[in-house]
Amino acid sequence: MSGQQTRQWILANPPTKDPILSGPNATFNLETTTLPSPGANQVLVKTLYLSNDPAQRAWIQLNTDPARLYTTPVTKGEVMRAFGVCEVVESNAPNLKPGQLVSCVPGWSEYAVLDAKDCRPIQPDEKAGIRPTHFIGALGGPGLTAYYGLVDVVRAQPEDAVVVSGAAGATGNMVVQIAKHIVGCRRVIGIAGGEAKCRWVESLGADICVDYKAPDFKEQLWKATEGFVEIYFDNVGGDILDLMLKRVKRFGRIAACGAIARYNDPEAGGLKNWMEIIVNRIEVRGFIVTDAITAGKSGPMVQKIVEKIKEGKIKIGEDSETVVPTRFEDVPKTWRMLFEGGNQGKLVTEIKG
Amino acid sequence: MSGQQTRQWILANPPTKDPILSGPNATFNLETTTLPSPGANQVLVKTLYLSNDPAQRAWIQLNTDPARLYTTPVTKGEVMRAFGVCEVVESNAPNLKPGQLVSCVPGWSEYAVLDAKDCRPIQPDEKAGIRPTHFIGALGGPGLTAYYGLVDVVRAQPEDAVVVSGAAGATGNMVVQIAKHIVGCRRVIGIAGGEAKCRWVESLGADICVDYKAPDFKEQLWKATEGFVEIYFDNVGGDILDLMLKRVKRFGRIAACGAIARYNDPEAGGLKNWMEIIVNRIEVRGFIVTDAITAGKSGPMVQKIVEKIKEGKIKIGEDSETVVPTRFEDVPKTWRMLFEGGNQGKLVTEIKG
Numbered sequence A, B: 001m002s003g004q005q006t007r008q009w010i011l012a013n014p015p016t017k018d019p020i021l022s023g024p025n026a027t028f029n030l031e032t033t034t035l036p037s038p039g040a041n042q043v044l045v046k047t048l049y050l051s052n053d054p055a056q057r058a059w060i061q062l063n064t065d066p067a068r069l070y071t072t073p074v075t076k077g078e079v080m081r082a083f084g085v086c087e088v089v090e091s092n093a094p095n096l097k098p099g100q101l102v103s104c105v106p107g108w109s110e111y112a113v114l115d116a117k118d119c120r121p122i123q124p125d126e127k128a129g130i131r132p133t134h135f136i137g138a139l140g141g142p143g144l145t146a147y148y149g150l151v152d153v154v155r156a157q158p159e160d161a162v163v164v165s166g167a168a169g170a171t172g173n174m175v176v177q178i179a180k181h182i183v184g185c186r187r188v189i190g191i192a193g194g195e196a197k198c199r200w201v202e203s204l205g206a207d208i209c210v211d212y213k214a215p216d217f218k219e220q221l222w223k224a225t226e227g228f229v230e231i232y233f234d235n236v237g238g239d240i241l242d243l244m245l246k247r248v249k250r251f252g253r254i255a256a257c258g259a260i261a262r263y264n265d266p267e268a269g270g271l272k273n274w275m276e277i278i279v280n281r282i283e284v285r286g287f288i289v290t291d292a293i294t295a296g297k298s299g300p301m302v303q304k305i306v307e308k309i310k311e312g313k314i315k316i317g318e319d320s321e322t323v324v325p326t327r328f329e330d331v332p333k334t335w336r337m338l339f340e341g342g343n344q345g346k347l348v349t350e351i352k353g
Helices: A055-059 A132-136 A141-153 A170-183 A195-203 A217-224 A238-244 A275-279 A290-294 A298-310 A328-340 B055-059 B132-136 B141-153 B170-183 B195-203 B217-224 B238-244 B275-279 B289-294 B298-310 B328-340
Strands: A005-011 A028-034 A042-051 A084-091 A101-104 A111-115 A161-164 A187-192 A208-211 A229-234 A248-256 A283-286 A321-326 A346-351 B005-011 B028-034 B042-051 B084-091 B101-104 B111-115 B161-164 B187-192 B208-211 B229-234 B248-256 B283-286 B321-326 B346-351
Touching: A005 A111, A005 A328, A028 A328, A042 A101, A042 A132, A042 A328, A084 A132, A101 A132, A132 A346, A141 A170, A141 A229, A141 A248, A141 A290, A141 A298, A161 A170, A170 A187, A170 A195, A170 A229, A170 A298, A187 A195, A195 A208, A208 A217, A229 A238, A275 B283, A283 B275, A290 A298, A321 A328, A328 A346, B005 B111, B005 B328, B028 B328, B042 B101, B042 B132, B042 B328, B084 B132, B101 B132, B132 B346, B141 B170, B141 B229, B141 B248, B141 B289, B141 B298, B161 B170, B170 B187, B170 B195, B170 B229, B170 B298, B187 B195, B195 B208, B208 B217, B229 B238, B289 B298, B321 B328, B328 B346
Parallel strands: A161 A187, A161 A229, A187 A208, A229 A248, A248 A283, A321 A346, B161 B187, B161 B229, B187 B208, B229 B248, B248 B283, B321 B346
Antiparallel strands: A005 A028, A042 A084, A042 A111, A042 A346, A084 A101, A283 B283, B005 B028, B042 B084, B042 B111, B042 B346, B084 B101
């Protein structure tokens, strides 16, 4: 069989600020190519869903010392990297039959040839409400990030009050739920953008969720964190982090997970409140979920989460995903919704032609 | 005996930026008062030396939530607080005879009446080169801060390379020496202002000391930290901290000790490189030395330092102090040298009339 033809989005111009979606300086270019036939222990897969992750923005940043990156960057001319859920179309690997769904890294490509070892077979479970997309969401990177960050990195305990920013995001909503339903934290406070998202975060178990778009956001946040909090799980960085430095309790802890507020503009206003870290003896820990995965921790974490889903405690219903049916030529557009607060829960691109 | 007359510097106008030394908005006012006679278990002391500490700037900052301060602030109308070395003049306490030198908190006052329990008798040891001023320097707050921060807070080990900013300061020079001569760190890199200070820091054992005033400071720092470093001991905050976030190794640690670069201007440029904490899984720990003292750790720490002084490893010679003979009316002026980089080693005010 000859190679499969596919369209791919290629990184054409690594951006320094907002990604540019069209014109001569467009960040990505749509190209068509013919893939090689899969070799021994390789498979040809068809992309069904693409994962949209804030981290992808970091993978394409210009002017970053490669020694400081946590993963190989995507360089000019390469296919844009992305996690996804794919279906095996053709297989030279004994463990993967055609039709099998896998979680893998197809990139922004309709089809991809991958090593079988990089494709994790997944088993959706309709009765338990576990859909294929959950393997790039609640049971994938975001869910593991939430669990690892909260439980391992900042060692949340039942006596802790926890603030979570980006609480309506893919990771944030899982932090809220894990804090409440697995750790049993005494108080869980979300920060999200807009009334609807805040009410949704509260429906997941947050004691309160504060709307950062509200004109009196700071007052609301101060009230919600009266007496200060032991833990801040930071998904956003920027101004909200700066405020939270003033609301973490003496000897409190910060899980530094993400900084989406600055990904498109690293030169925007810097942090002013570092002194709080000193005076209040705050512990800050940066982390990347791949460390947990490499250390073989993901299995037991996923198991815990699945357990709570089956008990009906952790909710992964349709409102915990924003699945956007997307023509392949609009893949970058859907991805960019991440930076516009366009999603509730996991932002998933469903490839539709 | 009737009360002792004394001059005192009173906090008149808490500053928001640089302290103001004269004029109608002066930060401090010189006043004369008569002290009460010492009561039971109290002493009258005469101030010989005043300690100048960057932390004093934080004690008088306006607009800070008292719940976030690590110590009671000095409020308008109170005597400016300061550590010092005093001589007991009159005593109603059995353990303190007139003539005894004590380490205490006299404030900016020629004389003070203090509870005996707040006066720690000190024993200078001329043969070992231990002078009275060392009890507010190498064997006082700065020495303990250096030891606690490096050994307890960021757990320095022989296999670690350490960068220390403010390396020619009271705390910084002790961090350099403790890193080299007590922990035995593989590499110790200082950052200080000016050629003379840098060469002095190297004479204390630093493998290299980089001059932040040099036009090619960044290049020099990058070269000195090739391969990155495990630990950064931060005494200065601001731009140097921002640079160092890019030079701490993956899974490295930062001891957040001070931020003198911003004390007089908290609104100056904020930190831009927080992302490094995430991507490189950096651990940041703020700390305050009083925690170590309260926990009863200071005795063994001082003992370790004295041991190394007697072995000739840790140097506390006259070049490790800037003792400024000061008329009492110039006490604030001498203090302000701290913020101008005016001192090498501990900045001590010697009261001279």
